Amino acid sequence: MKLTRRTLLWSGLGAAGALVVGWSGMPPRSRLGKPDTLPPAEGEVGLNGWLKIDAQGHALLAMPYAEMGQGVHSTLALLVAEELNLRPDQVRLIPATHDALYGNVAVLAASLPFHPRDTEPGHETTSARLGQWMIRKIGRELGLVMTGGSATMADTWEVLRLAAATARAQLLGAASLRWKLPVSEFNVVQGVITHPAGGHHAHYGEFAAAAATTPPGEVRFKKREQWALLGKPQKRLDIPARTNGQARYGIDTRLPGMVFAVVRHAPMLGGSVARMNSNEVLKRPGVERVLRLASVAGSTEAVAVVGISTWHAKQASLALDIDWAAPLNARLDSQAIQQALEAQAQAAADGDAGFSFHKVGDAPAQLASAAKRLNAVYKAPYLAHATLEPMNCTAQVTPQGVQVWAPTQVPGLARAVAARVADVPEDKVTVHMTQIGGGFGRRLEVDSVAQAVRVALETGGRPVQLVWPREEDFTHDFYRPAGVAVLQGSLDAQGQLQALRIGSAGDAITPRHLERNAPWLAGPVDTPDKTTAEGLFDLPYAIPHQLMRHVATRSGVPVGYWRSVGHSHNAFFSESFIDELARLAGQDPVAFRLGLLKDRPRHAAVLQLAASKAGWGQALPKGQARGVALHESFDSTVAMVMEVSLQNKALKIHRVVCAVDCGTAVNPAVIAQQVEGSVVFGLSAALYGRIDIVNNEVRQKNFPDFPLLSLRECPPIETHIVPSTLPPTGMGEPAVPPVAPALANALFALTGQRLRELPLQLPG
Incomplete structure (x- = not known):
């Protein structure tokens, strides 16, 4: 059967049809339970x-x-x-x-590669309703x-x-x-x-x-x-404990008789241990044992040192006498990967390379005969998650079973990998979820859980807490994929946007995630992964002729879900380019977008609210400028206006104004908090975030190499919510994508220089 976006049930399920044969007529499983x-x-x-x-x-x-x-x-x-x-x-x-x-169930339904116009509440197409109904049934069974x-x-x-x-x-x-x-x-x-x-x-x-x-x-x-x-x-119930130190995170787990382990991976992605002599380290006070850890759940081969404290284990791990071996037939270099991605994106834009996620009209013909045409190439680097709580997991293996204490986003996958490593049935594994000191998608992985259970098998029934030093986390993350997009747009003689053709390239996350974490779900072939193209194929604008193709690459760099996933960089590509087209048309950026949203009143209302609250069109002090971006992700729409200036060649962000439509606002206070956190997170990435790989090794080792936005740099952030009676939609991620394009568009308005690569290199 030919896979299309209409027949694909879930990118990564592969032979999903096999799961539904024989029970498609059964009613969905009740979620009320007994x-x-x-x-x-x-x-x-x-x-x-x-x-x-x-x-x-x-x-x-x-x-x-x-x-x-x-x-x-x-x-x-x-x-x-x-x-x-x-x-x-x-x-x-x-x-x-x-x-x-x-x-x-909802996260699976959202993974279907339908255009938002096909799934908008009250206006769903038959194929979208059928696809979501079917994937919800599958989700309830899984x-x-x-x-x-x-x-x-x-x-x-x-x-x-x-x-x-x-x-x-x-x-x-x-x-x-x-x-x-x-x-x-x-x-x-x-x-x-x-x-x-x-x-x-x-x-x-x-x-x-x-x-x-x-x-x-x-x-x-x-x-x-x-x-x-x-x-x-409403006030959050967890704030007192988080502020007085009573909140218990994974790394705070303490159990009777606990020992501690620290991991040290091969410095090269995919590397291994060629030779190790642990004799001297084992003579150190407080050091109990040294173990080799094979690659599991996508991890690079490593060693673990077990001691009476994390400090003892870490110091011993640094003193180990080890020779590391580089991976065979792999020479990972992020600059070379970026160059290859640009060529592949260009092939998708100019021809039929990759998978077509969206097509309306005849974009190539329209572009060929256009009165005005614009081409641009946008780029984004690999990014680390940089969670503040280091990767950690506590595990205990006894004849009665396996106990795991983990700050995990996927307790089911953690349970499954613990059972595999310990070679016990899953019903012999109990996962205790702790609070998480920053997830951002990193804790959708279970590599540290697998390692902790492997070490616990050697500690005689005592619980062991395994911790990754910060340098291990930065150099052995599952990174946000690098991406490149080639965008081509055309205007008619009246300045109306007629055609948009986009070719992009970058690694597909979902197939790789399933291979390492849920091999029983991974299909025999890669199916189109929505996360690669989201933010490019699903734009809200009414453009008569559109074509969006993506080339799913397999660079060899470990990639994973990063907060807002594909939207995180694709929104920068698309919303910056829409701004470029507005300038080409000689129109105000807000007015240009509103002209493309005449049949999308919800999106227009969000944009108008943000523009109104930001005073769009009103004069700013000399040396300041505004930029705007509008983006829908996770069924929520966010418009963002950013006011900036350059003071002694240093960026000053004076104000960020956000408007959101996330359906019913269950708790407006939490929504505002999520917007504020997203803006800070997005600005850190837009200004500083990048991971460079040379000869298989990641160059960024810690926060000095991968800075976060400082308190001094943080601007005032306003959040305005569009009233709605529709069901609530996501807010943990949707305010991240518009940050980079709003900033880039503001910098263009200020300096006249168009920045098309992340992180943004400020003029001068």
Whole structure:
């Protein structure tokens, strides 16, 4: 069967059709679950697979999602608190089990390479509806538990409210049976059910046992006008612990009898140990053993030193007598890779190289006869994730099974790799998810988990905490792929954009991720990976003639998901080029974009709000300029206006104004926090981020080589939310992509110099 974007179910599944044969007529698996999904505990009563009620009448919410600063734990608690009429602090989080019930379905549905025009709520095409329905069915069967793709709110919006509303109906039903009074006469405030006329008064805990066997009857969500919590700024429940030091991250794990391991990889990507003499190191006080670690889950071959503390282990690892061997038949060089990508992108733009993700009209013919034509080449480098919490994992292997404590975004994959390494069934592995000190996609990988379990096999049943020194993380990351795009556009005699042709090239992430982390899902051939072309093929603009092709390369550099994935650099390419076309047409950049959004009122509203709040068109002080960018990713749209100047040849960002449409704003305060963090993250990458590889070795070793935006450099950031009644969409990533083009466009307005390569090299 020929693979097209219409028939492709999930880039990377390969023979996805084999998964659906024989059960396509079955109804989707329920996501509400059963009370016995949650482990029993004294004084707690399960009402479904997500919720328990304790003896005090508080709700216990099963939490399969990782908290890495995005505020998801607090926000999901709000959904439950709202439907159960509880205070947010009356919802306590408990670890979810490893049940498939908690699989992230929305992230799989979002991976389908449909154009947003085909999936817009209320305007979905038949093929988009069918494709998403099918992949959701597959997702419910696979049960891939993960936090990523800005999909958590989209995934839980219906199911958590349903779980809470069903529990409410059961609790009120139990009270009705006991008091022999109609539910319609009850009031519920902070989990206390009252019947004012009869004088009855009791909290949820007193009805929980009876509620477990009470049919819920008709379940209804609270109406928006009844909401007391949702849509209003709410405090995050985790802030006190994060500020007073009580929050426990993976690296804070401490267990009785624990030992510590430090990893040292071959300095060359894909390198290996040629010779090692550990005799002198093993004589050091506090050092217990030295182990060789084979490549697993995509890691480079390494050694691990085990000691009584991380310090002892690290110092010994640096003193090891090792000769390293370079990989055979591999000479990785980022500059050479970039040159090859440019040639491949040009071939995609000029011919039929690569995969066609989007085609309308006849772009080549229109370009050939254009009144005005513009060509540009844009480039982006490899990037590291640079998480502040070093890579770490604690593992313990005993005859009873394997215990893993990990700051992971993928507990299911962590469990699977731990079972493979320890050679035990998966039901003998328990993964304890800790808080994460920065994920950004790096902790979608499980290499450090595999290494920790391998070391734990040698520690006699004692738990071991394995830590990567910062230099190991920078030089052995799964990097954001380098990318190149060749963009060609044409205007008619009236300055209207008629054609856009884009050819791009860069490594495909999804096939490589599946190969190393979920080989049972990897197909026999690479299928088109949406992440390579997102931000290029799915533009919101009404352009009569469009053609977008991508060449998926395989450079040999380990690549992975980086915050906002393909959008992170493709938005820089597309939105900078749209700005160039506006200048070619002699039009204002905002007006030019609005002219292309006449049939996209939601996008136009976001752009107009950002422009209005930023005072677009109003005079700025001499020496300052504004730039704008608009981008949709993860079903959310962000418009950004940036005001800049050059003071003594140094960049000064005076203000960043953002407008967002992310559907229902569940907690506007958390949305603003995510925008602010995204802008800082995006500016760090736009100004400083790059990974250079020479002779298989990464040159950047630590933060001095890979700077982050300083507090002094950070501008004021404003967030304005477009009101919406649509379901909530992602906000952990969508404000990252427009940062680089908004800055580049502002610098062009200021200096007249067009910067087409990241990181941006400032004029002068």
